[in-house]
Amino acid sequence: MTESLAPPSVRPGLLRRLWRFVWSPSGSIALGVLVAAGFFVGIVFWGGFHWALEMTNNEQFCISCHEMKDNVYAEYTSSPHFQNHSGVRATCPDCHVPKEWQYKLVRKIQASQELWGHFVTGSIWTREKFVDRRIELASHEWRRMKTTDSRECRNCHAFDSMDFTKQETRAAKQHQLAVDTGKTCIDCHQGIAHRLPQGGRDAYEAMLKTLASETAAAAPAK
């Protein structure tokens, strides 16, 4: 009430003054100083951005939610990706978050939906809810890996660096077949770090069909 009665020459509010200060040209600071200061502030902000990105991109962050810790992480701890003869470990983001910056950023933005699920809807809050939705969640991951030719697997496992003669006889045969027929890792290796849900194979086939029909629908448009 007092503001509307005050004469127009009165001092504006704090926010307004700050806004004007930020957006009016500097009268006394040299351009070089501004550029230099902007450069260093830029380093701090850009570094901070990446620091925050990395902070949310490690196992400790993933299992800070009970949904991950009690279900998928618990299963993963008995898989060879957690413990094996050579002592190399693949943690959650090694498989589930792309390494390349552009894909990584897209995935991190998509992951905000997972925050919604955790804090608002609680979509997999209990074991029962998780088990009910598991086939859908698994299908998402299978689809992601199929469409990227199992990019995250291939950060470590590349056909080029495989010595088929050192593999099990069956494995060598199947891998050669996979190279020849253009298969990707996830086509055979499902449920390697987490338990397979019921009807997993059928769900995978269904995902492949959806993918094929989507590509078929998208092809004539181009």
Add this chain to the structure above:
Amino acid sequence: MRFLMFAAALGVAVLTFAIGSTAGPTAAEVRSLRNADPQVDLTPPDPARQDVHGRFDRAYRLQPPLIPHQIDRYQIDLKANQCLGCHDWSNAAKNGAPTLSMTHYLDRDGRQTDTVAGTRWFCNACHVPQAEAKDLVENTFKPSQSVR
């Protein structure tokens, strides 16, 4: 003159080729610098890791066949059975794997089913990986054939 030289060179070349192709040195004549016999066996060595050395015979007629490969990473539980990915009748041919016995597609009332019977779900209840292992305790078991 130039033509003659060309003809001579051509003749020598043809002759050398003819001799080379008809009377090349045989393998027996080839000697290495240290007089080693180059007649080495050229069959490729076995793969470094050969896990399938053929299947073991059954010790008795009704023995469930042994598994000639590792199974420790396969999930066999209430939700999934990864053995069936290769051994189910619908996948066996394309994976070059033996099909389940058709007795495994009979439910407990003797009806034929298209999917493996629930009573046969847990493969490793009867089938175990084969291994060349010593008897843990002394065993005098003899298959029926040998005592007949």
